Amino acid sequence: MARKIPLERYRNIGIMAHIDAGKTTTTERILYYTGKSHKIGEVHEGAATMDWxxxxxxxxxxxxxxxxxxFWRDHQINIIDTPGHVDFTxxxxxxxxxxxGAIGVFCAVGGVEPQSETVWRQADKxxxxxxxxxxxxxRVGADxxxxxxxxxxxxxxxxxPIQIPVGKEDEFAGVVDLVRMKAVIWTGEELGAKFDVVDIPDELRDEAERWRENLLDAALVFDEEVMEKYLEGEEVSEEELRRCIRKGTLAMEFVPVLCGSAFKNKGVQPLLDAVVDYLPAPVDIPDVRGHRPGTDEEITRPTRDEAPFAALAFKVMADPFVGSLTYIRVYSGVLESGSYVLNSTKGKKERIGRLLQMHANHRNEIKEVRAGDICACVGLKYTTTGDTLCDESDPIELERMEFPEPVISVAIEPKTKADQExxxxxxxxxxxxxxxxxxxxxxxxxQTIISGMGELHLEIIVDRLKREFKVEANVGKPQVAYRETIRKPAKAEGKFIRQTGGRGQYG
Incomplete structure (x- = not known):
């Protein structure tokens, strides 16, 4: 079966931020405007699609x-919405x-917060x-x-900035697009699906010109041809400017900044345009590197369907209906359901039972996946997070993931003997x-000791035991096994007593 969407039109992105910056709310709006969902699910009402x-x-x-x-502008966007809480880092x-690629979401009031720094460092890594x-x-105080x-x-x-806001706080109405030099205004009708592209308001024109100059100075350094044209006094076209911004973003030397209010349905469509225009396709990133299992020989896999199959399992999830789901990212080649692959990390052969395209906790069965795809597999017995799946005839082991050490431990025991097993x-x-x-x-x-990344992490684990596995458990502090030991020599006087019958001897 031929590829439906060219690899250049794929975007695999994550949404990352500090707690409460609005990641899930932004994702819900993306799903609504791309036609994936027909109703906006609000986080505070417990109705968000991604928080299932x-x-x-x-x-x-x-x-x-x-x-x-x-899908947006004929591009396929695979999105992973991530948690903001440090316990789920x-x-x-x-x-x-x-x-x-990734979208870093920031609160206009809180700005750069502690977990923003953590996720930013992870993205740098x-x-x-x-x-x-x-x-x-x-919001009041937005800057x-x-x-x-x-x-x-x-x-x-x-x-x-590749945009500046039109108004702020209660009067926030839209954005000025510094690439097109037009204002994009949302009137608040039809849940933000409709917006008007108008001329920049007079009171904002000087500020927009100033920030446009700032954008040109920062972006044109990535393309000498366009830079020379600009210095000679010629006008830089929208297409040329977008190309420069894209080059800088892919080189990790430029971060385009956009603004909006996801909750008020403003600014999300230009964000989707920026994902398509500036974030990399799988072919834009360097070929994935790995080594031949059992040796130090380094090998690379080009992001092509014709190359031997290689994928990384990045998540395993228990599922009440199909046992366990293994999420994989395919780096090269093609994988069909029902085929056999090698888990090169464990040295075991695995059979792919079914392949599923996931939409939060809903699934759609598919026949095959190709380079650049993210999907879930059913039927893998030995594969755990960080394992490599590859073609048996041309094995490769990709770089494993590093996991942090737990920081808190508690003792756990079942409430009844029947729940022990x-x-x-x-x-x-x-x-x-x-x-x-x-x-x-x-x-x-x-005692059985469980360890995790924080109190909330372990609280959720105990809650899941109760809901998903129907096991009631008590949690408490681990017992400490106290020991006595000799620390240094000491002198003492004592009475010698020996009695073998009769009066005995006392010394």
Whole structure:
């Protein structure tokens, strides 16, 4: 079966940010405007498509990263919405490992917050090009330019606005597009699906000209031809400017900054345009590197359908209907359902039962996946997070992921003896799903100890035991096995007593 969408039109992106910057709300708007969902799900109402777990709906936070696919301007965009809470930082880590680009969302009031710095560092580690979206421009205290300065100073990146806001706080109406030099205004009708492209308001023209100059100075350095043309006094076309911004973004030397208010349905369509215009396709990133299993011989895999198959498993999830789902990112070649592959990390052969395209917790069965695709597989027995799946005839082992060490431990025991075995099975499944969650038995006290990235992390685990596995458990502090030991020599006097019958001897 031939490829329906050329690889140049793929975008594999993640949405990352501090807690409550508006990642899931932004994703919900993206799904609505691309026609993937026909109703906007609000996070605070527990109706967000991407927050499908019961705990996510109740708490209004993202706990597990969710995948979906949508289409914009004839491009296929695979999106992973990640959690913002520090306890679930592993979800961001493994998403960034397999993505080509990212949107960093910032609150227009809070600016660069602690977890923003963490996710930004993670994206630097995997060299993921990104664009920034300053959200919540409608809130009291919103300041777009302050956030741009913070991205430069605290994150050390060359953040350059490619839009400026029209109004702010209650009066935020839209944005000025500095590439087209037009204003984009939302009137608030039809949930933001309709907007007007008009001339820049007179009171903003001088400021727009100033920021346009700033954009040209920062972007044109990436293309000498266009730079010379500009210096000779010629006009730079929209297409040329977009090309320069794209070059800088892919080189990770330029971060385009956009603004909007996802909750008020403003600024999301230009954000989608920026994803298509500036973030990389799988062919724009360097070929994936790995080594021949059992040797140090380095090999690369080009991002092509004709190359031997290679994929990385980045997430394993327990599923009540199909057992376990293994999420993979395909780097090269083609994979068909029902075929056999080699897990080169474990040295085991695996059969692909079914292939599924995921939309949060909804699934669509597909026959094959090709280079650049992200999908879920059913039927893998040995594969865990970070394992490489490849062609048996041409094996490769890709770089594994690094997982942080747990920071907190508690003791857990079932409320009834009958749940003892069920608890062991359930904890095993959860540990397989989440590499930052560990289970062990303390040899001295005999207690089962669970360790994770924070109190919330372990609280969610215990809640999942109850809901998904029907195991009631008690949690408490681990017992400490106290020991006595000789620390230094000491002298003491004592009475010698010996009695073998009769009066005895006393010394």
């Amino acid at each position: 777990m019961e705990q996510e709906k109740e708490r209004g936070i993202t706990i597990t990263s969710a995948c979906t696919t949508c 592993i979800e961001v880590e493994r998403a960034l490992r397999v993505l080509d 995997y060299r993921v090009p990104r664009i920034a979206f300053v959200n919540k421009m409608d 777009f330019f302050r956030v741009v300065d913070q991205i430069k100073e605290r994150l050390g990146h060359n953040a350059v 069920k608890l062991g099975v359930a904890l095993g499944k959860l540990a397989q799903e989440d590499p930052s969650f560990r289970v062990r038995t303390d040899e001295e006290t005999g």
